[in-house]
Amino acid sequence: MDPHTIATLAELEALYARPAAPSLAKEVDYLHPHYRAFVEAAPLCLLSTVGKDVAECSPRGDAPGFVQVLDERTLLMPDRRGNNRIDSLRNIVADPRVGLLFLIPGINETLRINGTARISVAPDLLARCEVEGKTPVSVLVIHVQAVFFQCARALLRSRVWDAGSRRPRNSLPSNGEILAALSRNAIDGEAYDRELPERLRTTLY
Structure with a gap:
């Protein structure tokens, strides 16, 4: 093995400083109203999934609020038309664990949500996600397990929202x-x- 590879949790924790108090205090297991505001303002969400043999990440986007808050522990995400590879959905069938990263143009903080998802074709849930008279083929019902904001450093370093970066x-x-x-x-x-x-x-x- 490469001697420079960090291979154990003990080695990893020895490499990094302990997280500061705010880094721990910001995490909760439900959608606090402040966090709900981020979900409802976001037109873009990155969905990460874990399949039998692979981990993947896929963009999901629509008008702000396209990911609906059903209650403080449940989200509803429509699966809009795409290329029909259904990679993320295949993964969820194999392993329900998901991660979500919500992005809002002009805002450098992002919102992270970890949880589990199931695929539903319940007519009432599909109807909630209707746009231009069309419903998605399916929706993800996401059970929230952890929620916290990610600080602005990554987006500040990347200058992703700056017009000059386009x-x-x-x-x-x-x-x-x-x-x-x-x-x-x-x-x-x-x-x-x-x-x-x-x-x-x-x-x-």
Whole structure:
């Protein structure tokens, strides 16, 4: 083993200082009204899941409040239209543990929630998530186990909300270019890029 690899909990705890009191005081096992305000203001949430053989993270987004608070220990997250890979859902079937990271444009603090999730197709829950006359195929019912805010350092260092940090999309390979290269041109990359804006517009919900 690499002698520089930290392989035990004892080694890890010896490497880092003990957490300060606020780092521990901020964690609770329910949605305090202050934390609920973050959930209801967030248009973007990163969903982490753990499958049988893999851990993954996937973005979820919609208008602020798209993740609904059913009560102080329960959240409702719609599974909007996507690519039908259903990677996160497959993982939840195998292992219900989830992590959520809520982001709000212009706010450097984020909100972290750990818990468990189940996939539901209950008609009343689907109806709660209707947008433009369309309901999601399924929803996640998330049981909250831990909630705390993450301090601003990561977003301050990354300057993610600064206008000067934005890059034009054409500074990186397009989706079509990536698909054409990886499929050895079995997928027409130019056609994919050309049709993408309309496809996104008509299949958003």
